[in-house]
Amino acid sequence: MIRTRFSQAWRLAAAATLVVAVSAQGSAAFAQPSSPTGAVSAEVIIVLGSESQGPTDPAVAQEPVLANPVFQQFRSMRILARPQISLTLNRLVEVPLPNGRKLQLTLTERRADGRCLVRVSIPRYLPSAIVELSRGTPFFQAGQAYQNGRLVLALRIR
Amino acid sequence: MTAEHIEDDRLQMYFDRELHPGEATIVARHVAECAACKKKLVRLERMHAMFTGAARAQATAGDAQLGDAMFAKIQAGITKNDAVPMSERLHVVSDELATHRRGMVVSIGAAFAAAVVVLVVLLSRSSGPAVLVNDSVATTGSGLPQVVRPEQPVGSSKVLHVDFGARAGTVFEVEGQQGSAVSVVWIDEDVGSDGEAP
Numbered sequence: 001m002i003r004t005r006f007s008q009a010w011r012l013a014a015a016a017t018l019v020v021a022v023s024a025q026g027s028a029a030f031a032q033p034s035s036p037t038g039a040v041s042a043e044v045i046i047v048l049g050s051e052s053q054g055p056t057d058p059a060v061a062q063e064p065v066l067a068n069p070v071f072q073q074f075r076s077m078r079i080l081a082r083p084q085i086s087l088t089l090n091r092l093v094e095v096p097l098p099n100g101r102k103l104q105l106t107l108t109e110r111r112a113d114g115r116c117l118v119r120v121s122i123p124r125y126l127p128s129a130i131v132e133l134s135r136g137t138p139f140f141q142a143g144q145a146y147q148n149g150r151l152v153l154a155l156r157i158r
Numbered sequence: 159m160t161a162e163h164i165e166d167d168r169l170q171m172y173f174d175r176e177l178h179p180g181e182a183t184i185v186a187r188h189v190a191e192c193a194a195c196k197k198k199l200v201r202l203e204r205m206h207a208m209f210t211g212a213a214r215a216q217a218t219a220g221d222a223q224l225g226d227a228m229f230a231k232i233q234a235g236i237t238k239n240d241a242v243p244m245s246e247r248l249h250v251v252s253d254e255l256a257t258h259r260r261g262m263v264v265s266i267g268a269a270f271a272a273a274v275v276v277l278v279v280l281l282s283r284s285s286g287p288a289v290l291v292n293d294s295v296a297t298t299g300s301g302l303p304q305v306v307r308p309e310q311p312v313g314s315s316k317v318l319h320v321d322f323g324a325r326a327g328t329v330f331e332v333e334g335q336q337g338s339a340v341s342v343v344w345i346d347e348d349v350g351s352d353g354e355a356p
Binding site: 064065068070117120125126127128129130131132133134136137138139140141142143144145150 | 313314315316317318319320321322323325327330332333334335338340341342343344345346347348
């Protein structure tokens with residue numbers, strides 16, 4: 001009798017564990033913006049930082065990273081463009097830059113936890129970089145000369 | 159078979175009715191005329207009767223014993239149940255039901271605990287360690303590929319590999335929102351070139 005109840009308990013526990021595991025995995029997959037084989041929504045924020053005095057876009061001010069000492073040389077920051085893009089696995093996406101160059105992005109891997117690997121390159125400037133991105137956390141590339149200032153590019157996946 | 163007597167094997171087969179009809183007729187005729195073979199056949203019949211009789215007797219005795227034992231158990235059970243009043247018997251049944259319910263509660267509790275453990279493990283795996291990395295700087299001017307340290311908190315951006323080419327570049331790691339680590343690849347370029355440098 002006792003043995004039967006124990007086996008029932010274990011069976012019930014195993015079933016509940018399985019259900020929870022499956023639902024947790026399902027909810028984790030559901031929490032991702034799209035399926036692992038689907039596209040990833042992203043945006044590129046193109047900012048011009050200048051050492052000249054001037055206004056700073058409120059949207060830039062909302063990005064705490066840009067308040068980091070790395071960017072403190074800029075006395076003004078202005079958003080030039082904010083293209084929304086869609087990254088598909090192993091498919092090159094080009095974002096034209098104000099200086100005539102192109103930001104080339106390729107999604108190389110989508111991980112189960114939502115992180116993505118993106119190959120970033122800017123011909124004649126940055127040969128290549130492999131960046132691991134988490135949703136909402138940007139990656140910055142800065143330093144290109146443009147209109148007596150420097151371009152700051154922020155790449156963020158959603 | 160010899161000229162005068164039938165071999166024992168054949169006689170046994172005759173006794174067991176395993177011979178063909180024609181052959182059995184020959185054996186029967188011989189046995190009817192031969193006293194020695196007839197004697198052997200009678201002995202076979204006796205032995206057969208003895209074995210089957212013993213088996214039957216043993217089976218009958220065993221059945222009787224088994225039947226008696228079962229009957230005794232049934233009687234004992236009836237007597238025992240008759241000795242316990244109906245109210246007490248119902249009480250025992252309700253106790254068993256309560257015990258069963260307790261067993262169910264224990265089962266559900268165990269299942270719930272196991273489910274919580276699994277959920278905690280899954281959540282801890284997906285959230286990762288909450289390690290905050292201070293700002294760090296890695297610089298290369300040689301154009302060699304640069305690999306930034308591998309361990310990073312989830313919720314950060316991380317440069318796994320960068321090729322600066324012929325330019326000098328720096329990889330910064332600065333603090334972002336909610337303590338996340340944010341990577342910055344900085345490649346200086348002469349101001350005024352407007353990105354059209356060769």
